[in-house]
Amino acid sequence: MAELSEPQSPSGVSPLGAAPATAAEETMSAITSGDGCGAANGLVQALLRSGNDVASGARPILEARQLYKAYRKGRHEISVLRGVELQVRQGEFVAVVGASGSGKSTLLHVLGTLDAPDRGEVWFEGRRLDTLSPREKDKVRNEAIAFIFQFYHLLPELTLLENIMMPALIRCSVPVWLWQRWSARKRAWQLLDRLGLASQANRRPAELSGGELQRAAIARALFAQPKLLLADEPTGNLDPANASQIAALLRDLNRNERMTIIMVTHNWELAQQADRVLRLADGQLHPVCREMPGGQWPATSAPDERPAS
Numbered sequence: 001m002a003e004l005s006e007p008q009s010p011s012g013v014s015p016l017g018a019a020p021a022t023a024a025e026e027t028m029s030a031i032t033s034g035d036g037c038g039a040a041n042g043l044v045q046a047l048l049r050s051g052n053d054v055a056s057g058a059r060p061i062l063e064a065r066q067l068y069k070a071y072r073k074g075r076h077e078i079s080v081l082r083g084v085e086l087q088v089r090q091g092e093f094v095a096v097v098g099a100s101g102s103g104k105s106t107l108l109h110v111l112g113t114l115d116a117p118d119r120g121e122v123w124f125e126g127r128r129l130d131t132l133s134p135r136e137k138d139k140v141r142n143e144a145i146a147f148i149f150q151f152y153h154l155l156p157e158l159t160l161l162e163n164i165m166m167p168a169l170i171r172c173s174v175p176v177w178l179w180q181r182w183s184a185r186k187r188a189w190q191l192l193d194r195l196g197l198a199s200q201a202n203r204r205p206a207e208l209s210g211g212e213l214q215r216a217a218i219a220r221a222l223f224a225q226p227k228l229l230l231a232d233e234p235t236g237n238l239d240p241a242n243a244s245q246i247a248a249l250l251r252d253l254n255r256n257e258r259m260t261i262i263m264v265t266h267n268w269e270l271a272q273q274a275d276r277v278l279r280l281a282d283g284q285l286h287p288v289c290r291e292m293p294g295g296q297w298p299a300t301s302a303p304d305e306r307p308a309s
Protein backbone atom coordinates (compact mmCIF):
# COMPACT_ATOMS: atom_id res chain seq x y z
CA MET A 1 0.00 0.00 0.00
CA ALA A 2 1.44 3.33 -1.00
CA GLU A 3 2.43 5.94 1.54
CA LEU A 4 0.63 9.26 1.29
CA SER A 5 2.63 12.42 1.11
CA GLU A 6 2.40 15.10 3.80
CA PRO A 7 -0.57 17.45 3.40
CA GLN A 8 -0.08 20.41 1.14
CA SER A 9 -2.11 23.55 0.83
CA PRO A 10 -5.85 22.96 0.79
CA SER A 11 -8.05 23.30 -2.21
CA GLY A 12 -11.23 25.31 -2.80
CA VAL A 13 -15.03 26.12 -3.43
CA SER A 14 -17.59 28.34 -5.54
CA PRO A 15 -20.53 30.83 -6.31
CA LEU A 16 -24.20 31.39 -6.79
CA GLY A 17 -26.07 32.63 -9.73
CA ALA A 18 -28.59 35.15 -8.41
CA ALA A 19 -27.85 38.74 -7.50
CA PRO A 20 -27.32 39.04 -3.72
CA ALA A 21 -30.20 40.64 -1.87
CA THR A 22 -29.00 40.66 1.76
CA ALA A 23 -25.70 41.35 3.50
CA ALA A 24 -25.25 37.65 4.11
CA GLU A 25 -26.01 36.85 0.49
CA GLU A 26 -23.61 39.53 -0.61
CA THR A 27 -20.92 38.03 1.56
CA MET A 28 -21.59 34.53 0.34
CA SER A 29 -21.68 35.77 -3.23
CA ALA A 30 -18.30 37.41 -2.74
CA ILE A 31 -16.88 34.23 -1.30
CA THR A 32 -18.27 32.00 -3.95
CA SER A 33 -17.17 34.28 -6.75
CA GLY A 34 -13.73 34.60 -5.24
CA ASP A 35 -13.84 38.38 -4.88
CA GLY A 36 -13.92 38.35 -1.10
CA CYS A 37 -10.54 36.88 -0.39
CA GLY A 38 -7.34 38.50 -1.47
CA ALA A 39 -4.84 36.20 -3.08
CA ALA A 40 -2.16 37.06 -0.55
CA ASN A 41 -4.50 36.47 2.36
CA GLY A 42 -5.60 33.17 0.86
CA LEU A 43 -2.01 32.12 0.41
CA VAL A 44 -1.24 32.91 4.03
CA GLN A 45 -4.23 30.84 5.13
CA ALA A 46 -3.14 27.96 2.95
CA LEU A 47 0.41 28.12 4.21
CA LEU A 48 -0.79 28.26 7.81
CA ARG A 49 -2.99 25.26 7.26
CA SER A 50 -0.21 23.34 5.59
CA GLY A 51 2.20 24.25 8.39
CA ASN A 52 -0.25 23.12 11.06
CA ASP A 53 -0.77 19.82 9.32
CA VAL A 54 2.90 19.10 9.04
CA ALA A 55 3.50 20.14 12.64
CA SER A 56 0.78 17.83 13.94
CA GLY A 57 2.05 15.00 11.76
CA ALA A 58 -1.48 14.53 10.43
CA ARG A 59 -1.80 12.42 7.35
CA PRO A 60 -4.79 12.83 5.06
CA ILE A 61 -7.62 10.35 5.32
CA LEU A 62 -8.67 11.42 1.84
CA GLU A 63 -6.58 12.78 -0.97
CA ALA A 64 -7.39 13.80 -4.53
CA ARG A 65 -4.52 14.22 -6.93
CA GLN A 66 -4.95 16.05 -10.22
CA LEU A 67 -8.56 15.03 -10.78
CA TYR A 68 -10.00 15.65 -14.23
CA LYS A 69 -13.57 14.98 -15.28
CA ALA A 70 -15.49 16.03 -18.38
CA TYR A 71 -18.96 15.20 -19.65
CA ARG A 72 -19.57 14.72 -23.34
CA LYS A 73 -22.84 15.55 -25.06
CA GLY A 74 -22.61 14.82 -28.76
CA ARG A 75 -19.75 16.90 -30.05
CA HIS A 76 -19.72 19.12 -26.98
CA GLU A 77 -17.51 18.51 -24.02
CA ILE A 78 -18.03 20.12 -20.60
CA SER A 79 -14.80 20.11 -18.70
CA VAL A 80 -15.87 20.14 -15.04
CA LEU A 81 -12.89 19.12 -12.92
CA ARG A 82 -9.55 20.42 -14.16
CA GLY A 83 -6.78 19.29 -11.90
CA VAL A 84 -8.46 19.21 -8.49
CA GLU A 85 -6.05 18.79 -5.59
CA LEU A 86 -7.43 18.06 -2.13
CA GLN A 87 -6.17 16.70 1.14
CA VAL A 88 -8.52 16.14 4.06
CA ARG A 89 -7.28 15.14 7.49
CA GLN A 90 -8.94 12.60 9.76
CA GLY A 91 -11.60 14.41 11.78
CA GLU A 92 -11.62 17.50 9.56
CA PHE A 93 -14.80 19.26 8.49
CA VAL A 94 -14.45 20.82 5.05
CA ALA A 95 -17.11 22.91 3.32
CA VAL A 96 -17.09 23.24 -0.45
CA VAL A 97 -18.90 26.15 -2.06
CA GLY A 98 -19.18 27.24 -5.65
CA ALA A 99 -21.47 28.42 -8.42
CA SER A 100 -24.27 26.24 -9.61
CA GLY A 101 -22.79 24.01 -12.30
CA SER A 102 -19.21 24.46 -11.12
CA GLY A 103 -18.90 20.73 -10.44
CA LYS A 104 -19.40 20.35 -6.68
CA SER A 105 -21.65 17.30 -6.94
CA THR A 106 -19.39 15.82 -9.58
CA LEU A 107 -16.45 16.22 -7.23
CA LEU A 108 -18.25 14.55 -4.31
CA HIS A 109 -19.32 11.68 -6.54
CA VAL A 110 -15.76 11.16 -7.76
CA LEU A 111 -14.34 11.36 -4.23
CA GLY A 112 -16.89 8.83 -3.02
CA THR A 113 -16.40 6.43 -5.98
CA LEU A 114 -19.94 6.93 -7.28
CA ASP A 115 -18.31 8.25 -10.44
CA ALA A 116 -14.86 7.77 -11.97
CA PRO A 117 -12.45 10.55 -12.91
CA ASP A 118 -11.08 10.73 -16.45
CA ARG A 119 -7.65 11.27 -14.98
CA GLY A 120 -6.15 11.63 -11.55
CA GLU A 121 -6.23 9.65 -8.35
CA VAL A 122 -8.41 9.33 -5.26
CA TRP A 123 -6.81 7.93 -2.11
CA PHE A 124 -8.63 6.96 1.07
CA GLU A 125 -6.77 5.78 4.15
CA GLY A 126 -3.69 5.12 2.05
CA ARG A 127 -5.57 3.06 -0.50
CA ARG A 128 -6.18 4.11 -4.07
CA LEU A 129 -9.92 4.03 -4.78
CA ASP A 130 -10.39 5.07 -8.39
CA THR A 131 -8.77 1.91 -9.76
CA LEU A 132 -10.80 -0.52 -7.63
CA SER A 133 -13.30 -2.87 -9.25
CA PRO A 134 -16.98 -1.90 -9.00
CA ARG A 135 -17.48 -4.56 -6.35
CA GLU A 136 -14.58 -3.26 -4.27
CA LYS A 137 -15.91 0.29 -4.58
CA ASP A 138 -19.31 -0.88 -3.36
CA LYS A 139 -17.61 -2.45 -0.37
CA VAL A 140 -15.72 0.73 0.50
CA ARG A 141 -18.93 2.75 0.26
CA ASN A 142 -20.86 0.27 2.34
CA GLU A 143 -18.26 0.15 5.06
CA ALA A 144 -16.52 3.50 5.22
CA ILE A 145 -18.02 6.27 3.09
CA ALA A 146 -21.56 7.56 3.44
CA PHE A 147 -23.51 10.13 1.42
CA ILE A 148 -26.23 12.58 2.35
CA PHE A 149 -28.09 14.27 -0.49
CA GLN A 150 -30.31 17.31 -0.79
CA PHE A 151 -33.37 15.23 -1.63
CA TYR A 152 -32.84 12.52 1.00
CA HIS A 153 -33.19 9.52 -1.35
CA LEU A 154 -35.19 7.45 1.10
CA LEU A 155 -37.17 4.54 -0.29
CA PRO A 156 -40.85 5.59 -0.21
CA GLU A 157 -42.30 2.14 0.35
CA LEU A 158 -40.22 1.47 3.46
CA THR A 159 -40.70 2.87 6.96
CA LEU A 160 -37.99 5.07 8.47
CA LEU A 161 -36.75 2.16 10.55
CA GLU A 162 -36.49 -0.05 7.47
CA ASN A 163 -34.82 2.70 5.47
CA ILE A 164 -32.17 3.08 8.13
CA MET A 165 -31.47 -0.65 8.22
CA MET A 166 -31.13 -0.82 4.43
CA PRO A 167 -27.30 -0.61 4.40
CA ALA A 168 -27.10 -3.71 6.61
CA LEU A 169 -29.67 -5.50 4.51
CA ILE A 170 -27.72 -4.81 1.32
CA ARG A 171 -24.39 -5.75 2.85
CA CYS A 172 -25.36 -9.09 4.37
CA SER A 173 -26.20 -12.47 2.93
CA VAL A 174 -29.62 -13.83 3.99
CA PRO A 175 -28.23 -16.11 6.74
CA VAL A 176 -26.08 -13.29 8.13
CA TRP A 177 -29.01 -10.89 8.00
CA LEU A 178 -31.23 -13.33 9.87
CA TRP A 179 -28.49 -13.63 12.46
CA GLN A 180 -27.90 -9.89 12.74
CA ARG A 181 -31.33 -8.39 12.23
CA TRP A 182 -32.11 -7.83 15.92
CA SER A 183 -28.88 -6.00 16.58
CA ALA A 184 -29.41 -4.02 13.34
CA ARG A 185 -32.90 -3.13 14.48
CA LYS A 186 -31.63 -2.05 17.87
CA ARG A 187 -28.98 0.16 16.32
CA ALA A 188 -31.54 1.71 13.95
CA TRP A 189 -33.80 2.49 16.92
CA GLN A 190 -30.90 4.06 18.80
CA LEU A 191 -30.08 6.28 15.83
CA LEU A 192 -33.70 7.31 15.38
CA ASP A 193 -33.92 8.13 19.06
CA ARG A 194 -30.72 10.16 18.94
CA LEU A 195 -32.03 12.17 16.00
CA GLY A 196 -35.39 12.76 17.66
CA LEU A 197 -37.29 10.47 15.32
CA ALA A 198 -38.18 7.53 17.55
CA SER A 199 -41.88 8.38 17.43
CA GLN A 200 -41.76 8.39 13.63
CA ALA A 201 -39.97 5.05 13.23
CA ASN A 202 -42.86 3.25 11.62
CA ARG A 203 -43.95 6.05 9.34
CA ARG A 204 -43.16 6.20 5.64
CA PRO A 205 -41.22 9.09 4.08
CA ALA A 206 -44.33 10.66 2.53
CA GLU A 207 -45.70 11.28 6.04
CA LEU A 208 -42.69 13.28 7.23
CA SER A 209 -41.43 16.85 7.00
CA GLY A 210 -38.28 17.85 5.10
CA GLY A 211 -36.28 18.25 8.31
CA GLU A 212 -37.40 14.86 9.57
CA LEU A 213 -36.53 13.27 6.24
CA GLN A 214 -33.05 14.76 6.25
CA ARG A 215 -32.47 13.61 9.82
CA ALA A 216 -33.59 10.13 8.77
CA ALA A 217 -31.17 10.26 5.82
CA ILE A 218 -28.40 11.19 8.25
CA ALA A 219 -29.39 8.29 10.51
CA ARG A 220 -29.16 5.97 7.54
CA ALA A 221 -25.75 7.38 6.61
CA LEU A 222 -24.52 6.83 10.18
CA PHE A 223 -25.85 3.32 10.45
CA ALA A 224 -22.72 1.70 9.03
CA GLN A 225 -20.47 3.92 11.19
CA PRO A 226 -18.69 5.52 8.22
CA LYS A 227 -15.31 7.19 8.54
CA LEU A 228 -16.10 9.76 5.89
CA LEU A 229 -19.38 11.58 5.36
CA LEU A 230 -19.96 13.27 2.01
CA ALA A 231 -22.89 15.68 2.17
CA ASP A 232 -24.26 17.35 -0.95
CA GLU A 233 -26.29 20.40 0.04
CA PRO A 234 -27.81 18.69 3.08
CA THR A 235 -29.86 21.78 3.95
CA GLY A 236 -30.63 22.86 0.41
CA ASN A 237 -34.25 21.84 0.70
CA LEU A 238 -34.90 22.94 4.28
CA ASP A 239 -36.23 26.03 6.01
CA PRO A 240 -33.76 28.00 8.20
CA ALA A 241 -34.83 26.36 11.47
CA ASN A 242 -34.38 22.85 10.15
CA ALA A 243 -31.18 23.87 8.38
CA SER A 244 -29.78 25.09 11.71
CA GLN A 245 -30.66 21.82 13.34
CA ILE A 246 -28.89 19.84 10.63
CA ALA A 247 -25.89 22.17 10.85
CA ALA A 248 -25.65 21.59 14.61
CA LEU A 249 -25.98 17.87 14.10
CA LEU A 250 -23.14 17.72 11.59
CA ARG A 251 -20.92 19.86 13.79
CA ASP A 252 -21.67 17.59 16.72
CA LEU A 253 -20.78 14.49 14.73
CA ASN A 254 -17.55 16.10 13.67
CA ARG A 255 -16.55 17.42 17.10
CA ASN A 256 -17.69 14.62 19.32
CA GLU A 257 -17.17 11.61 17.09
CA ARG A 258 -14.32 12.98 14.98
CA MET A 259 -16.22 12.14 11.85
CA THR A 260 -14.53 13.47 8.74
CA ILE A 261 -17.03 15.49 6.72
CA ILE A 262 -16.88 17.05 3.29
CA MET A 263 -19.97 19.10 2.69
CA VAL A 264 -21.14 21.01 -0.35
CA THR A 265 -23.33 23.92 0.63
CA HIS A 266 -24.71 27.28 -0.38
CA ASN A 267 -25.79 27.87 3.20
CA TRP A 268 -23.81 30.53 5.02
CA GLU A 269 -24.46 29.26 8.52
CA LEU A 270 -23.57 25.74 7.57
CA ALA A 271 -20.34 26.76 5.85
CA GLN A 272 -19.34 28.53 9.06
CA GLN A 273 -19.50 25.25 10.94
CA ALA A 274 -16.60 23.88 8.93
CA ASP A 275 -12.92 23.99 9.84
CA ARG A 276 -12.06 25.07 6.33
CA VAL A 277 -13.97 26.43 3.35
CA LEU A 278 -12.94 25.73 -0.22
CA ARG A 279 -14.29 27.21 -3.40
CA LEU A 280 -14.65 25.20 -6.59
CA ALA A 281 -14.12 27.48 -9.55
CA ASP A 282 -12.71 26.90 -13.01
CA GLY A 283 -12.44 23.22 -12.24
CA GLN A 284 -10.13 23.65 -9.26
CA LEU A 285 -10.41 24.09 -5.50
CA HIS A 286 -9.25 27.32 -3.86
CA PRO A 287 -9.02 28.15 -0.15
CA VAL A 288 -11.47 30.76 1.12
CA CYS A 289 -10.28 32.99 3.93
CA ARG A 290 -12.45 33.68 6.95
CA GLU A 291 -12.18 37.43 6.79
CA MET A 292 -14.06 39.40 4.24
CA PRO A 293 -13.21 42.90 3.07
CA GLY A 294 -14.53 45.36 5.61
CA GLY A 295 -14.78 42.96 8.50
CA GLN A 296 -15.50 39.51 9.75
CA TRP A 297 -17.93 37.10 8.23
CA PRO A 298 -21.39 37.82 9.58
CA ALA A 299 -22.02 36.23 12.95
CA THR A 300 -25.73 36.00 12.38
CA SER A 301 -27.30 33.10 10.62
CA ALA A 302 -28.41 33.62 7.09
CA PRO A 303 -31.06 31.93 5.04
CA ASP A 304 -29.96 29.50 2.42
CA GLU A 305 -28.55 31.71 -0.30
CA ARG A 306 -29.30 29.30 -3.00
CA PRO A 307 -32.16 30.44 -5.16
CA ALA A 308 -35.01 27.96 -5.15
CA SER A 309 -34.76 25.77 -8.24
Ligand SMILES: Nc1ncnc2c1ncn2[C@@H]1O[C@H](COP(=O)(O)OP(=O)(O)OP(=O)(O)O)[C@@H](O)[C@H]1O
Pocket (backbone or CB within 6 Å): 071, 072, 073, 078, 080, 098, 099, 100, 101, 102, 103, 104, 105, 106, 107
Ligand atom coordinates in the same frame (compact mmCIF):
# COMPACT_ATOMS: atom_id res chain seq x y z
N1 LIG B 1 -24.31 13.10 -16.16
C1 LIG B 1 -24.04 14.26 -16.74
N2 LIG B 1 -23.99 14.37 -18.08
C2 LIG B 1 -23.69 15.54 -18.67
N3 LIG B 1 -23.39 16.68 -18.00
C3 LIG B 1 -23.41 16.63 -16.66
C4 LIG B 1 -23.72 15.42 -15.96
N4 LIG B 1 -23.66 15.68 -14.64
C5 LIG B 1 -23.33 16.97 -14.51
N5 LIG B 1 -23.18 17.54 -15.73
C6 LIG B 1 -22.78 18.93 -16.00
O1 LIG B 1 -21.56 19.15 -15.30
C7 LIG B 1 -21.55 20.45 -14.73
C8 LIG B 1 -21.32 20.31 -13.23
O2 LIG B 1 -22.45 19.70 -12.66
P1 LIG B 1 -22.59 19.49 -11.09
O3 LIG B 1 -23.90 18.85 -10.86
O4 LIG B 1 -21.40 18.78 -10.59
O5 LIG B 1 -22.57 21.00 -10.57
P2 LIG B 1 -22.88 21.57 -9.11
O6 LIG B 1 -21.76 22.50 -8.78
O7 LIG B 1 -23.15 20.46 -8.18
O8 LIG B 1 -24.18 22.42 -9.37
P3 LIG B 1 -25.40 22.73 -8.36
O9 LIG B 1 -24.89 23.73 -7.36
O10 LIG B 1 -26.46 23.31 -9.25
O11 LIG B 1 -25.83 21.44 -7.73
C9 LIG B 1 -22.87 21.09 -15.09
O12 LIG B 1 -22.64 21.91 -16.24
C10 LIG B 1 -23.77 19.92 -15.43
O13 LIG B 1 -24.73 20.28 -16.39
Ligand SMILES: [Mg+2]
Pocket (backbone or CB within 6 Å): 104, 105, 106, 232
Ligand atom coordinates in the same frame (compact mmCIF):
# COMPACT_ATOMS: atom_id res chain seq x y z
MG1 LIG C 1 -24.84 19.85 -7.09
